[in-house]
Amino acid sequence: MTQTVFEPWNDPDATPLIQFQGVTKRFGDFTAIDDQTLDIYEREFFALLGPSGCGKTTMMRMLAGFEAPTEGRILLDGQDIAPIPPNKRAVNMMFQSYALFPHLSVWENIAFGLKRDRMEKSAITERVDRMLKLTRLEKFARRKPHQISGGQRQRVALARSLAKAPKLLLLDEPLGALDAKLRQDTQFELMDIQEKTGTTFVIVTHDQEEAMTVASRVAVMDHGKIVQADTPDRIYEHPSSVYVADFIGDVTIIEGTATPREAGYEIAFAEGQPPLYAETDKTFAKGQACHLAIRPEKVSITAEKPRDKRNALQGKILDIAYLGNISTYHVELPGGQVIKAQTANTRRLSRRTFTWEDTVWLSWTDTAAVLLED
Amino acid sequence: MRRVTWFNTTSLTLGFTFLYLPMLILIVYSFNRSELVTVWAGFSTKWYGELIRNEAFLDAAWVTLQVAVVSSTVATVLGTMAALTMVRAGRFWGRTLFSGMIYAPLVMPEVITGLSLLLLFIGIGLDRGVFTIILAHTTFSMCYVSVVVSSRLATFDRSLEEAAFDLGCSPGEAFRLVTLPIIAPAVISGWLLAFTLSLDDLVIASFTAGPSATTLPIKIWSSIRLGVSPEINALSTILIAIVATGVVTASLITKRASLRLQAEERAAEQQA
Ligand SMILES: Nc1ncnc2c1ncn2[C@@H]1O[C@H](COP(=O)(O)OP(=O)(O)OP(=O)(O)O)[C@@H](O)[C@H]1O
Ligand SMILES: [Mg+2]
Numbered sequence A: 001m002t003q004t005v006f007e008p009w010n011d012p013d014a015t016p017l018i019q020f021q022g023v024t025k026r027f028g029d030f031t032a033i034d035d036q037t038l039d040i041y042e043r044e045f046f047a048l049l050g051p052s053g054c055g056k057t058t059m060m061r062m063l064a065g066f067e068a069p070t071e072g073r074i075l076l077d078g079q080d081i082a083p084i085p086p087n088k089r090a091v092n093m094m095f096q097s098y099a100l101f102p103h104l105s106v107w108e109n110i111a112f113g114l115k116r117d118r119m120e121k122s123a124i125t126e127r128v129d130r131m132l133k134l135t136r137l138e139k140f141a142r143r144k145p146h147q148i149s150g151g152q153r154q155r156v157a158l159a160r161s162l163a164k165a166p167k168l169l170l171l172d173e174p175l176g177a178l179d180a181k182l183r184q185d186t187q188f189e190l191m192d193i194q195e196k197t198g199t200t201f202v203i204v205t206h207d208q209e210e211a212m213t214v215a216s217r218v219a220v221m222d223h224g225k226i227v228q229a230d231t232p233d234r235i236y237e238h239p240s241s242v243y244v245a246d247f248i249g250d251v252t253i254i255e256g257t258a259t260p261r262e263a264g265y266e267i268a269f270a271e272g273q274p275p276l277y278a279e280t281d282k283t284f285a286k287g288q289a290c291h292l293a294i295r296p297e298k299v300s301i302t303a304e305k306p307r308d309k310r311n312a313l314q315g316k317i318l319d320i321a322y323l324g325n326i327s328t329y330h331v332e333l334p335g336g337q338v339i340k341a342q343t344a345n346t347r348r349l350s351r352r353t354f355t356w357e358d359t360v361w362l363s364w365t366d367t368a369a370v371l372l373e374d
Numbered sequence B: 001m002r003r004v005t006w007f008n009t010t011s012l013t014l015g016f017t018f019l020y021l022p023m024l025i026l027i028v029y030s031f032n033r034s035e036l037v038t039v040w041a042g043f044s045t046k047w048y049g050e051l052i053r054n055e056a057f058l059d060a061a062w063v064t065l066q067v068a069v070v071s072s073t074v075a076t077v078l079g080t081m082a083a084l085t086m087v088r089a090g091r092f093w094g095r096t097l098f099s100g101m102i103y104a105p106l107v108m109p110e111v112i113t114g115l116s117l118l119l120l121f122i123g124i125g126l127d128r129g130v131f132t133i134i135l136a137h138t139t140f141s142m143c144y145v146s147v148v149v150s151s152r153l154a155t156f157d158r159s160l161e162e163a164a165f166d167l168g169c170s171p172g173e174a175f176r177l178v179t180l181p182i183i184a185p186a187v188i189s190g191w192l193l194a195f196t197l198s199l200d201d202l203v204i205a206s207f208t209a210g211p212s213a214t215t216l217p218i219k220i221w222s223s224i225r226l227g228v229s230p231e232i233n234a235l236s237t238i239l240i241a242i243v244a245t246g247v248v249t250a251s252l253i254t255k256r257a258s259l260r261l262q263a264e265e266r267a268a269e270q271q272a
Helices: A056-064 A106-116 A121-134 A150-163 A180-197 A208-214 A232-237 A242-247 B006-030 B046-053 B055-088 B095-107 B110-123 B130-153 B158-166 B171-199 B203-208 B216-225 B230-271
Strands: A018-027 A030-040 A045-049 A071-076 A091-094 A168-172 A200-204 A217-222 A225-230 A252-261 A264-268 A276-278 A288-294 A300-302 A311-322 A326-332 A338-344 A359-364 A370-373
Touching: A018 A056, A030 A056, A030 A071, A030 A225, A045 A056, A045 A180, A045 A208, A056 A071, A056 A091, A056 A168, A056 A200, A091 A150, A091 B158, A106 A121, A106 A150, A121 A150, A150 A168, A150 A180, A180 A208, A200 A208, A208 A232, A217 A232, A217 A242, A225 A232, A225 A242, A242 A252, A242 A288, A242 A370, A252 A276, A252 A338, A264 A288, A264 A370, A276 A311, A300 A338, A311 A338, A326 A359, B006 B230, B046 B055, B046 B230, B055 B095, B055 B130, B055 B171, B055 B216, B095 B130, B110 B130, B110 B203, B130 B171, B130 B203, B158 B171, B203 B216, B216 B230
Parallel strands: A045 A200, A045 A217, A091 A168, A168 A200
Antiparallel strands: A018 A030, A018 A071, A217 A225, A252 A264, A252 A288, A264 A276, A288 A370, A300 A359, A311 A326, A311 A359, A326 A338
């Protein structure tokens, strides 16, 4: 059995399901989406990530048909969707506010869309029952929305949008109110549904871990612009800017100036500190200001100076964040720069090697850090 | 903390006396045998009998009922539509003027409303009768309905309608299946308000009623000018009974609904 890798965005022949072409959305004189061009392919699980107010919901609402782009076009299957009203689009949306019908029971809420399709009664019953089972809401079928908990409401909203098995499903923070366990189960359930039905998902989330787990690609947004859209591992390992590096995961950013050296660059960052070394595909001029982004888990922490690594710095432990499976050490260099280093807690806490105020060595390999432009 | 003090008891008694003593006297005298309203001559229900045989009163009652039902229904439809448009239209040029114009008749002296309608009907040569009273009542009670419905719509979550569209509803279906059921309590209270307003309107009706149709309030008013008869007392007692029954029923329904809601919520908490 051959497993073909799913990455239509690298295939020049693939036709995207959704195309944003120079889309701008303004509310009055406020620009919510700023001239964005983006392709999303069939069967993708596309995650939108970004701080509050950056325009994620607006992107979704334009796809669903509740907002029209001020400029540019959106194509679905190669067709401009501007003239198609929301009720005629093969798109379903799960609202950030859930938007459950308060006068209908959970069961009727889920059946609502199916009834509009003039589906047969028995088929509706079957479908709704499946959705109830999927979201573990069987016991609450007869309740009204105001009689269930927040997490249960979120699941009803999810079930209602899934019920019609649309070609494109827009989920606006679908799992925010669920506890960690249920959230994880539902994430796998979503991935499973997608595998089975071939639905394309566009999902908004505030939880990067969730984006990393479920998404085929992640778009990081900032102020109405998509800063980077790429696979989760590329976003994490090769962020295109300081903003992305900082937004996704934990990171230490060191500011300095680059000087070409061998296959990479030497970065001078503080008086009295040895320059750091990093390899990159990008080119920097001599003396160009740059940022070095380094993930805590790529930094080793040792008592002695390691001999085999070029990047080695000495500092004092300022703080330790214990997270159970891992600990993050905040190490302050003599110049005041703080670098984060992470270690797996393979031993019990009482036998931990380092503690506050200890002097330690931090080190990382030549390719561990990412060199970014200013 | 419940303290029954001398002061509390007195104010309560005084208040209730002030409110209900006149009505009580009226009810008591409606069972008076005497022709003279203020002289008690023993218990009798004969005035109720007289009332049923009084064609003029029965006609007026029938006209009043027709006018109230038709005008409040039309006013509810129009008022709800006006409220929907005003809340939905967003900002447009002259919006404040428009919404002001919807509410203006609320504060307009009834005499002026009545007079202007009268002039209009004469101007276009419309014969005054049941139809003109209905038109007049629809016009002024529509504003009340629209106020009641817009205050409900202001808190109505638009995303519910969007969700309905999203799930395949046409605008008509979305209104029928989602918006209307949710704002129904406001629409019903709007109707009840319009109905009561029409039922007890004297001023506007007297301007727009013609010789062919008289409403009950006009009839009562004009008979009183000839002196209070025990018959009027009987009629008023019946009206009080009808209104009281309505109010009690309505409050019982609301109370039952809220009790059921509480019970359901408690059950939900226990199961969750
Ligand atoms: N109808 C509107 N009128 C005016 N401004 C709007 C409207 N809808 C959205 N905005 C603005 O557009 C920006 C983007 O809003 P959007 O709802 O897309 O944010 P978001 O990324 O979904 O945020 P969150 O994570 O908080 O949900 C916000 O600054 C918001 O204030
Ligand atoms: Mg949002």
